[in-house]
Amino acid sequence: MSGYSKEQLLARLQELNINFASYDHPAVLTVEAQAKYVGHLGGALSKNLFLKDKKHRFYVISALSGTNVDLKVLSQRLGLGKGGLRMAPEEALQEILQVSLGCVTPFALINESARSVSLLLDQGFKAHESCFFHPLSNEMTISVNTRDLDKFLISIGRNPAYVDLEATPLVGKDQPPDLASLVPSETPSLVGAPEKVVQNQAPDGNHAPAEKKGINKSKAAAKEKTTGSAKKFVAATDVGKLIDEIINKTCASVLIEVNKDSEDQSKVSLGHLLEKVSQKIGPDLESIAMSFKNAAYIEGFHAGLHSVIDRGIQGLSSPR
Amino acid sequence: MASEDGQKAGGAGGENEGAEEMVVNPWEVAVKGGGKIDYDKLIEKFGCQRLDSSLVRRVERLTSRPAHVFLRRGVFFAHRDLEEILDLYERGEKFYLYTGRGPSSEALHLGHLVPFMFTKYLQDAFKVPLVIQLTDDEKCMWKNLSVEECKRLARENAKDIIACGFDITKLSSSPTLIMLVGKLFGCAFYENMVRVSKCVTFNKVVGIFGFTPEDHIGKISFPPVQAVPSFPSSFPHLFSGNDNLRCLIPCAIDQGCCSRIGYQKPALIESSFFPALQGETGKMSASDPNSAIYVTDSAKDIKNKVNRYAFSGGRDSIELHRKYGANLEVDIPIKYLGFFLEDDDELEHIKTEYGAGRMLTGEVKKRLIEVLSEMVERHCKARAAVTDEMVDAFMAVRPLPNMFS
Numbered sequence: 254m255s256g257y258s259k260e261q262l263l264a265r266l267q268e269l270n271i272n273f274a275s276y277d278h279p280a281v282l283t284v285e286a287q288a289k290y291v292g293h294l295g296g297a298l299s300k301n302l303f304l305k306d307k308k309h310r311f312y313v314i315s316a317l318s319g320t321n322v323d324l325k326v327l328s329q330r331l332g333l334g335k336g337g338l339r340m341a342p343e344e345a346l347q348e349i350l351q352v353s354l355g356c357v358t359p360f361a362l363i364n365e366s367a368r369s370v371s372l373l374l375d376q377g378f379k380a381h382e383s384c385f386f387h388p389l390s391n392e393m394t395i396s397v398n399t400r401d402l403d404k405f406l407i408s409i410g411r412n413p414a415y416v417d418l419e420a421t422p423l424v425g426k427d428q429p430p431d432l433a434s435l436v437p438s439e440t441p442s443l444v445g446a447p448e449k450v451v452q453n454q455a456p457d458g459n460h461a462p463a464e465k466k467g468i469n470k471s472k473a474a475a476k477e478k479t480t481g482s483a484k485k486f487v488a489a490t491d492v493g494k495l496i497d498e499i500i501n502k503t504c505a506s507v508l509i510e511v512n513k514d515s516e517d518q519s520k521v522s523l524g525h526l527l528e529k530v531s532q533k534i535g536p537d538l539e540s541i542a543m544s545f546k547n548a549a550y551i552e553g554f555h556a557g558l559h560s561v562i563d564r565g566i567q568g569l570s571s572p573r
Numbered sequence: 574m575a576s577e578d579g580q581k582a583g584g585a586g587g588e589n590e591g592a593e594e595m596v597v598n599p600w601e602v603a604v605k606g607g608g609k610i611d612y613d614k615l616i617e618k619f620g621c622q623r624l625d626s627s628l629v630r631r632v633e634r635l636t637s638r639p640a641h642v643f644l645r646r647g648v649f650f651a652h653r654d655l656e657e658i659l660d661l662y663e664r665g666e667k668f669y670l671y672t673g674r675g676p677s678s679e680a681l682h683l684g685h686l687v688p689f690m691f692t693k694y695l696q697d698a699f700k701v702p703l704v705i706q707l708t709d710d711e712k713c714m715w716k717n718l719s720v721e722e723c724k725r726l727a728r729e730n731a732k733d734i735i736a737c738g739f740d741i742t743k744l745s746s747s748p749t750l751i752m753l754v755g756k757l758f759g760c761a762f763y764e765n766m767v768r769v770s771k772c773v774t775f776n777k778v779v780g781i782f783g784f785t786p787e788d789h790i791g792k793i794s795f796p797p798v799q800a801v802p803s804f805p806s807s808f809p810h811l812f813s814g815n816d817n818l819r820c821l822i823p824c825a826i827d828q829g830c831c832s833r834i835g836y837q838k839p840a841l842i843e844s845s846f847f848p849a850l851q852g853e854t855g856k857m858s859a860s861d862p863n864s865a866i867y868v869t870d871s872a873k874d875i876k877n878k879v880n881r882y883a884f885s886g887g888r889d890s891i892e893l894h895r896k897y898g899a900n901l902e903v904d905i906p907i908k909y910l911g912f913f914l915e916d917d918d919e920l921e922h923i924k925t926e927y928g929a930g931r932m933l934t935g936e937v938k939k940r941l942i943e944v945l946s947e948m949v950e951r952h953c954k955a956r957a958a959v960t961d962e963m964v965d966a967f968m969a970v971r972p973l974p975n976m977f978s
Contacts, residue, residue, distance in 0.1 A: 268678070269680070270862045404870075404871060404874070410957050489958060532915070532916070536951060537947075539738060540951050540954070541954075541955075543738045543739075544954075546741075547735065547741045548958065550741055550742055550966075551966050554962075554966045554969075554971070
């Protein structure tokens with residue numbers, strides 16, 4: 254299992270032009286111990302929890318060390334019921350986040366194995382110029398600001414989600430759980446060493462991140478397909494999702510133009526208004542549709558490839 | 574690639590305007606003395622012609638759609654043999670596009686995207702296929718990066734390129750040495766490399782690229798790799814039998830020199846340089862993060878960079894500004910809007926108001942920030958949708974049955 258090393262992470266941060274300061278210290282397992290070495294440096298210490306729910310979905314909660322995190326409240330806000338969240342077992346730490354005890358960190362999401370882990374960040378981080386996290390090793394602490402943390406997260410295909418972790422909104426029949434969109438849509442399926450993976454998230458924050466898993470072509474022939482791969486292309490070629498996005502974008506843009514128009518003194522014709530709408534959303538819709546077309550083509554390409562491989566395995570010659 | 578002697582920029586007549594010297598090569602663009610880049614001299618130096626408005630109108634007629642912003646605004650301003658390409662297109666013949674990138678860093682900035690955005694328009698407008706070359710081996714040899722790192726960067730850059738909105742059913746990757754590996758010998762691409770290499774003397778490459786005896790032979794043997802994709806016979810799985818297919822290369826004007834190597838010149842369409850945030854005197858560089866807007870920049874980054882670093886042509890005080898108006902010649906936000914603001918009327922309006930001093934720098938920058946943020950967000954989203962399987966397919970040797978439709 255090849256998880257990212259601290260050096261690889263730091264190299265990646267440098268490539269992304271992320272400024273960070275790093276501090277070496279003896280291994281620490283708790284925030285208190287970490288505070289002994291870096292607490293005086295003026296940044297905000299973080300406490301990081303690795304949790305799982307009853308359906309074997311995983312979460313990293315990264316909060317200011319002073320924030321009160323009530324798992325019962327969070328569990329309800331995520332729509333998991335009252336006792337739905339508990340600490341994840343140690344094996345999961347190794348298998349999914351690929352870090353050791355005492356080393357949970359948002360940066361662990363750089364690993365493919367952590368692709369379906371949901372990350373909740375304390376809104377309180379934004380009030381600090383720099384925050385302390387472990388860079389995949391508990392013998393070092395790095396300090397970054399939230400802008401750079403976001404840059405890193407976006408670079409690994411994540412949409413940073415900042416949450417007021419101390420809020421206690423009512424959750425009931427008429428008040429849906431406010432963090433429900435942060436629940437992962439897939440449970441992690443760990444098959445040997447998965448190839449690189451891209452997290453697909455629509456920035457208009459609709460539902461839980463959709464996922465795709467990469468399969469190395471030469472390994473596919475030798476390995477049985479897993480349940481995860483069935484969902485592999487589903488999200489990217491989901492027609493319903495595509496249409497929803499198109500309709501939402503169009504309606505939102507029409508509303509904006511209509512509101513603008515009603516504020517303006519000079520009334521414009523409907524035709525003119527619609528023309529502005531189509532100018533505004535045209536490039537975005539083209540981009541969305543092209544991503545869809547490409548994803549569908551790739552699905553077909555790989556299906557064709559595998560059908561040729563399968564025919565080869567069965568001793569049949571490939572079709573001319 | 575090239576390291577042209579700066580003194581030659583004076584032109585055939587030998588005239589020397591003051592102490593200005595221009596250095597233009599694929600690695601460096603600078604004007605000594607801090608002056609502006611003289612594109613007329615470059616056109617003369619590289620043996621091209623101006624892309625005038627009648628040609629732009631011809632393109633519009635032939636493609637039945639408005640010309641791309643970059644053509645309308647003169648970003649792509651020079652060409653070689655473009656008229657021949659348009660002639661053959663009008664006759665019903667085909668051509669294909671070839672462009673590329675040396676993947677030396679993961680961080681792509683907007684200047685890098687410009688040729689790809691334009692190439693996408695060309696592909697859509699003329700309905701022709703595109704071959705993209707990611708010269709991971711070139712970067713390996715010139716920048717001393719490891720082979721693994723170059724391969725990884727090539728894949729990452731491929732994702733950004735695909736995210737520009739290319740239709741993968743019309744997009745093929747040109748094999749580079751690193752990707753060819755065991756398939757190298759016996760393959761048509763390599764055969765053409767051998768042919769081209771035999772046509773170029775050592776003296777010629779020294780003259781074009783400025784090699785010295787201390788340069789390692791990897792650098793010296795590389796140039797044919799870049800020339801060969803301009804020959805359709807290098808891609809038998811795409812263009813088999815169609816040996817007369819012409820090739821059109823959209824590129825920045827400093828890249829055109831490499832096409833001098835081939836014995837059958839491809840057509841070129843060339844762009845001016847995308848200016849750095851700090852001003853017109855140079856081009857964006859991946860080694861100076863504040864000289865450019867990166868595709869990974871957040872909305873906050875873009876706002877910060879434009880507000881703090883974008884060189885303004887506005888006057889020092891509001892009174893002076895209202896009196897004299899802004900200096901549009903050096904104002905970077907106006908230039909960037911010239912690249913990326915689609916609406917011609919809005920751009921004209923902004924230029925008029927700003928130039929007359931009625932609009933302030935802050936407003937212009939605000940509009941630019943909006944435009945850039947939208948673009949970068951769209952790119953990010955599209956890039957997130959590019960999977961490793963897509964990159965695998967892009968780099969696979971695969972036919973494109975609908976490439977001309």
